[in-house]
Amino acid sequence: MIKFKKVSYTYKKGVHALFDINLNIEDGEFVYIIGKTGSGKTTMISLLDGELVPSSGSIIVSNINVGKLKNSKVPLYRRNIGVVFQNYRLLPKKTVFENVAYAMEVIDTPTKKINQRVREVLKLVGLSDKYKSLPGELSGGQQQRVAIARAIANKPKILIADEPTGNLDSDTSNDIIALFERINKEEGTTILIVTHDLQTVKEFPKRTIELSSGHIIRDLPNGLVNENIPKNINSDDYFDTTAKLYFKEEIKKDENV
Amino acid sequence: MFRRLFRHIKEGFVGVGRHFGMAFSSSASVTIALFLVGLFLVLTYNLTIITKDIEQSISLSALVDYDVTGQGAINNLEKELLNIEGVKEVEFRSKDDEFTYYVEMYPDIKEFNEYYRDRNPFHDAFLVSVEDGSMLESVKEQVQKVNGIDSVHDGGSNTYLLINILEKVRIFGGILVVALAVLAIYLIYNTISITIRARDNEIWIMKNVGAKNGYIRAPFLVEGIIIGVLGSIVPIIVLIIIYLYLFNISNGTLLGVFTLVPPYPFLLQLSLILVGVGILVGFLGSYLSVSIQLRNKR
Numbered sequence: 001m002i003k004f005k006k007v008s009y010t011y012k013k014g015v016h017a018l019f020d021i022n023l024n025i026e027d028g029e030f031v032y033i034i035g036k037t038g039s040g041k042t043t044m045i046s047l048l049d050g051e052l053v054p055s056s057g058s059i060i061v062s063n064i065n066v067g068k069l070k071n072s073k074v075p076l077y078r079r080n081i082g083v084v085f086q087n088y089r090l091l092p093k094k095t096v097f098e099n100v101a102y103a104m105e106v107i108d109t110p111t112k113k114i115n116q117r118v119r120e121v122l123k124l125v126g127l128s129d130k131y132k133s134l135p136g137e138l139s140g141g142q143q144q145r146v147a148i149a150r151a152i153a154n155k156p157k158i159l160i161a162d163e164p165t166g167n168l169d170s171d172t173s174n175d176i177i178a179l180f181e182r183i184n185k186e187e188g189t190t191i192l193i194v195t196h197d198l199q200t201v202k203e204f205p206k207r208t209i210e211l212s213s214g215h216i217i218r219d220l221p222n223g224l225v226n227e228n229i230p231k232n233i234n235s236d237d238y239f240d241t242t243a244k245l246y247f248k249e250e251i252k253k254d255e256n257v
Numbered sequence: 258m259f260r261r262l263f264r265h266i267k268e269g270f271v272g273v274g275r276h277f278g279m280a281f282s283s284s285a286s287v288t289i290a291l292f293l294v295g296l297f298l299v300l301t302y303n304l305t306i307i308t309k310d311i312e313q314s315i316s317l318s319a320l321v322d323y324d325v326t327g328q329g330a331i332n333n334l335e336k337e338l339l340n341i342e343g344v345k346e347v348e349f350r351s352k353d354d355e356f357t358y359y360v361e362m363y364p365d366i367k368e369f370n371e372y373y374r375d376r377n378p379f380h381d382a383f384l385v386s387v388e389d390g391s392m393l394e395s396v397k398e399q400v401q402k403v404n405g406i407d408s409v410h411d412g413g414s415n416t417y418l419l420i421n422i423l424e425k426v427r428i429f430g431g432i433l434v435v436a437l438a439v440l441a442i443y444l445i446y447n448t449i450s451i452t453i454r455a456r457d458n459e460i461w462i463m464k465n466v467g468a469k470n471g472y473i474r475a476p477f478l479v480e481g482i483i484i485g486v487l488g489s490i491v492p493i494i495v496l497i498i499i500y501l502y503l504f505n506i507s508n509g510t511l512l513g514v515f516t517l518v519p520p521y522p523f524l525l526q527l528s529l530i531l532v533g534v535g536i537l538v539g540f541l542g543s544y545l546s547v548s549i550q551l552r553n554k555r
Contacts, residue, residue: 049465051555072469074555079467089458093275106468108261154466 007057017043018214030191035211036239041194050074082151082159086166088143090135097131103153121149141172158190217246269479283448287488290441295496301430307515308423312390318410320380325405341399343392348384355379445542477547485539489531
């Protein structure tokens with residue numbers, strides 16, 4: 001379980017990125033985190049990943065207080081979290097197999113186990129026949145699949161994907177999200193996808209948490225996504241509208257108090 | 258444990274191969290620095306040996322007062338001289354010995370010698386040798402104060418000057434060797450930093466999948482060591498060739514006077530030192546640059 005308790009984060013230069021975030025995500029959930037650029041999405045996953053330490057509040061992941069972890073314990077914690085990025089971040093001089101195996105090698109997994117697991121995850125992401133290829137020889141979608149295979153190689157409990165479809169066309173994006181769904185079902189991994197692509201969210205509706213200026217302004221359960229997000233709306237227009245509504249309400253609440 | 262060590266070593270070699278250009282430029286900078294380190298080591302060591310030679314060949318001649326006579330008085334004087342701090346040996350030479358020596362040295366002035374045979378003008382003397390050339394001056398002062406010593410003679414102020422100059426050159430050479438080693442570390446640090454910055458993706462991935470800092474650092478340290486060792490090969494070969502050539506054409510002497518250090522085992526020791534310095538600068542250079550990179554992400 002992931003628990004954010006009144007989490008705030010302010011960058012060293014004084015930029016307030018998150019304010020009093022309260023959030024519960026159950027094991028095995030599939031959640032989107034949406035919002036405009038600068039809304040605090042990346043800060044949120046950096047806090048969850050242990051890279052940043054909350055300025056106040058606490059983040060509890062499987063009974064571990066992430067902000068209180070000693071630096072030397074962060075790597076061990078991180079082995080429970082897989083991360084996928086928009087730009088894949090593959091090693092260009094290593095083959096597909098080596099890229100995936102690398103994640104297991106660096107945490108000292110025996111070679112036999114590596115060979116077995118890499119084959120397994122490459123099959124899961126549909127790249128069994130590409131194991132000898134170099135990243136440069138693959139399409140964007142295939143490269144993202146390699147990055148996903150690498151992220152799940154160590155069987156993390158949580159998989160975070162930061163704009164995983166940002167560089168892909170809509171068909172490929174759908175394939176990738178479908179793959180995340182499969183991993184969620186087959187491996188029981190908790191999935192957190194950070195995106196501002198509303199079409200994907202509508203196509204594969206899941207619990208959707210919306211951030212704006214460091215606040216959670218909406219937390220839509222799976223069933224309410226489609227009725228709350230209009231069809232074919234421009235993402236930025238949507239985010240602006242929801243933010244206006246939310247902050248108007250907040251101001252009203254403050255005035256009533 | 259061994260599997261991990263083997264993996265780090267393998268990764269280190271693979272890293273050098275994959276980033277050959279960077280590894281080559283790092284090695285080249287180490288080569289230049291180590292060549293200079295080696296050159297100054299050769300000079301400094303030879304100067305040390307030459308200075309020691311000069312110091313050992315210097316002894317003081319302490320002339321005994323004419324009125325000190327008799328074996329007992331001479332023995333007492335010898336004991337007193339031996340008690341002075343820094344005195345290694347004392348050798349007594351009677352005035353007759355001195356006269357005979359003089360006569361043998363200048364056989365041409367026979368008449369003059371005959372005239373003085375019964376009026377020997379020489380003093381009894383002690384040849385005082387010191388433990389260390391740097392103590393020569395203080396020993397001389399002490400000997401002069403001893404009762405029964407008329408005067409003390411040495412090689413003159415030029416000897417002191419030479420010893421002082423050689424001493425300073427030696428110290429300067431030593432400082433230069435250390436400074437050059439630091440420079441080598443800086444050079445390798447810079448080049449490896451560039452290499453590592455180009456590979457921050459790799460470090461980032463390792464961090465993200467939960468590799469510990471020690472694990473991330475290890476292959477880079479192996480690479481640094483390989484670069485250091487590669488960088489020491491050329492300076493070793495060049496210095497050996499130059500030294501052997503100079504040693505042979507000069508018949509092992511400097512200006513025909515001072516003996517140069519024989520090539521064996523000196524050149525072997527020099528080679529080992531240079532490889533050692535290469536390993537050290539490679540290790541430190543990579544350690545510093547990886548540590549800075551690792552500090553960027555918790």
